[in-house]
Amino acid sequence: MKFFFDKKNENGEPNKEQEGPLIEFNEVSKKYGQIIALYKVNLKIKRGEFVCLVGPSGAGKSTVLRLLIREEKPTKGHIAIAGRDINRLRHKELPFLRRKIGMVFQDYKLLPNKNVCENVAYALEVCDATKGEIAHKVPKIIELVGLAERTNSYPKELSGGEEQRVSIARALVHAPRLLIADEPTGNLDHDNAREIVQLLLKINQADTTVILATHNRDIVNNLRKRVVTMREGKIISDQMQGKYII
Amino acid sequence: MKIVTLERILKLGLTNFWRNRWLSLAATFVMTITLLTISIFTILNLVIQATSESVKSKIDMTVSFYDNVEEEKIQSLETALATMAVVKSTHYIDKDEALSIWQTLPIKDRTKQLVTKDSNPLPRSLQIKAYNPEDLSKVAEFFDNYKPLISRISYENNKDIIQRLINITKFIKQIGWIISLIFITISVLIILNTIRLTIFTRKDEIEIMKLVGASDFFVRIPFIIEGALYGILASILSTFLLYLAIHFISPMVSSYLGTVAFDLNLFFGLNFWRIFLLQLGAGSFIGIACSLFSAHRYLKV
Numbered sequence: 001m002k003f004f005f006d007k008k009n010e011n012g013e014p015n016k017e018q019e020g021p022l023i024e025f026n027e028v029s030k031k032y033g034q035i036i037a038l039y040k041v042n043l044k045i046k047r048g049e050f051v052c053l054v055g056p057s058g059a060g061k062s063t064v065l066r067l068l069i070r071e072e073k074p075t076k077g078h079i080a081i082a083g084r085d086i087n088r089l090r091h092k093e094l095p096f097l098r099r100k101i102g103m104v105f106q107d108y109k110l111l112p113n114k115n116v117c118e119n120v121a122y123a124l125e126v127c128d129a130t131k132g133e134i135a136h137k138v139p140k141i142i143e144l145v146g147l148a149e150r151t152n153s154y155p156k157e158l159s160g161g162e163e164q165r166v167s168i169a170r171a172l173v174h175a176p177r178l179l180i181a182d183e184p185t186g187n188l189d190h191d192n193a194r195e196i197v198q199l200l201l202k203i204n205q206a207d208t209t210v211i212l213a214t215h216n217r218d219i220v221n222n223l224r225k226r227v228v229t230m231r232e233g234k235i236i237s238d239q240m241q242g243k244y245i246i
Numbered sequence: 247m248k249i250v251t252l253e254r255i256l257k258l259g260l261t262n263f264w265r266n267r268w269l270s271l272a273a274t275f276v277m278t279i280t281l282l283t284i285s286i287f288t289i290l291n292l293v294i295q296a297t298s299e300s301v302k303s304k305i306d307m308t309v310s311f312y313d314n315v316e317e318e319k320i321q322s323l324e325t326a327l328a329t330m331a332v333v334k335s336t337h338y339i340d341k342d343e344a345l346s347i348w349q350t351l352p353i354k355d356r357t358k359q360l361v362t363k364d365s366n367p368l369p370r371s372l373q374i375k376a377y378n379p380e381d382l383s384k385v386a387e388f389f390d391n392y393k394p395l396i397s398r399i400s401y402e403n404n405k406d407i408i409q410r411l412i413n414i415t416k417f418i419k420q421i422g423w424i425i426s427l428i429f430i431t432i433s434v435l436i437i438l439n440t441i442r443l444t445i446f447t448r449k450d451e452i453e454i455m456k457l458v459g460a461s462d463f464f465v466r467i468p469f470i471i472e473g474a475l476y477g478i479l480a481s482i483l484s485t486f487l488l489y490l491a492i493h494f495i496s497p498m499v500s501s502y503l504g505t506v507a508f509d510l511n512l513f514f515g516l517n518f519w520r521i522f523l524l525q526l527g528a529g530s531f532i533g534i535a536c537s538l539f540s541a542h543r544y545l546k547v
């Protein structure tokens with residue numbers, strides 16, 4: 001799993017898996033009991049792309065994201081990341097996949113007993129980062145998301161918007177190759193939301209693939225990036241420089 | 247594993263223990279009760295065992311001989327008895343010793359004076375102890391061949407009482423262990439449930455840790471450290487409470503049971519480190535095992 005996403009494999013040779021799309025959904029369906037969350041979804045995302053995943057609530061956006069970090073497994077179909085079928089990953093290989101992905105959760109998913117700094121540092125600690133790296137990177141990213149004053153606050157002492165920014169900081173701190181953001185601007189005001197999107201664009205320019213699931217029409221329309229629109233578990237439109245069409 | 251990872255995990259365990267201090271305190275308290283239950287019942291069984299052994303060791307058999315039996319004959323019988331595997335000890339009581347025992351008996355002085363050195367009707371006897379009082383019947387059988395020499399065998403008269411005493415000590419020992427096992431099982435189940443609850447309240451936390459890329463090992467070890475801490479703190483507390491309890495209870499036990507009583511204070515003093523280390527071992531093991539068992543189900547994310 002060391003060469004997951006990496007351009008070179010363990011022997012220093014170019015990684016052949018890097019030549020195809022970064023993400024590939026092949027006829028992916030997901031059912032929760034009788035409810036069909038996804039139905040035969042086909043989707044390819046190239047390295048370095050910025051993709052907006054849009055659609056009304058219940059369209060299946062969050063399911064797509066959850067499948068990508070193997071929080072869930074599809075009922076049918078295959079999902080490949082960097083050429084590897086992630087459904088076939090063994091349990092002990094999952095952390096290696098997740099460490100290469102930064103995920104901003106819709107419900108933030110912050111550790112309640114850790115302060116802002118510790119929450120962000122945790123993503124580095126699990127990757128075996130050194131103390132020096134942590135001391136260098138964590139304050140920087142916390143400042144970047146505008147929470148320098150709140151470093152020692154606990155999640156219960158933060159507003160929704162602040163919690164969301166901690167979640168973003170944690171997703172970015174280990175410089176992931178793939179950033180998945182589920183409604184990252186949902187609890188932010190207009191200015192903050194714009195700042196976060198600028199941040200995502202900046203990260204994307206540094207060769208990180210970004211998938212942004214959002215409801216925010218203005219953001220999607222201003223970005224002029226690829227827009228994948230979902231409805232009732234299906235992809236109904238996929239435009240390279242798209243607009244919010246629903 | 248890198249040293250930095252180990253240090254990090256240790257720190258996480260200690261921090262978690264402190265930040266969830268109310269839950270930690272509750273778990274430590276329940277663990278203390280568990281360890282106390284285990285210790286008290288173990289010690290109680292030791293007391294029962296020691297007391298019943300002490301009672302059993304006092305059960306003996308006295309064979310009295312007619313005055314006309316030659317002393318050499320009695321001595322040869324004593325030698326023969328000593329070769330029997332079941333016999334623990336034999337003691338020959340001659341007329342003089344019988345007289346001195348007679349004088350210590352709680353009877354009226356006038357009766358005592360009826361027996362003197364010159365007019366001593368008290369028989370010579372052999373006092374026999376077996377390793378196991380139940381085997382005294384075999385010794386009694388041995389004397390079947392020498393009935394003409396024997397005026398009286400105490401065993402014949404006391405047979406029923408001895409059997410009853412043996413049965414009672416056996417019963418108390420068995421019941422002691424059964425009750426102990428029941429209480430120990432209950433207390434272990436309670437601590438398991440308490441630790442499960444403390445981990446259940448943090449199942450979302452475990453899920454988040456897994457989703458941001460923590461390995462099972464990285465998530466699990468801090469919980470193991472917390473479990474071990476419950477055990478370590480509880481064993482200190484439990485040993486201290488046990489010391490207090492024994493200190494106050496021991497004189498009462500001694501005065502109630504008299505000479506057959508087991509000296510609890512002495513026992514505790516001699517075995518202090520053993521008791522503490524056993525509690526430490528049991529506490530840490532239970533804490534770690536319960537934490538591992540409880541965290542396992544939430545690691546499947």
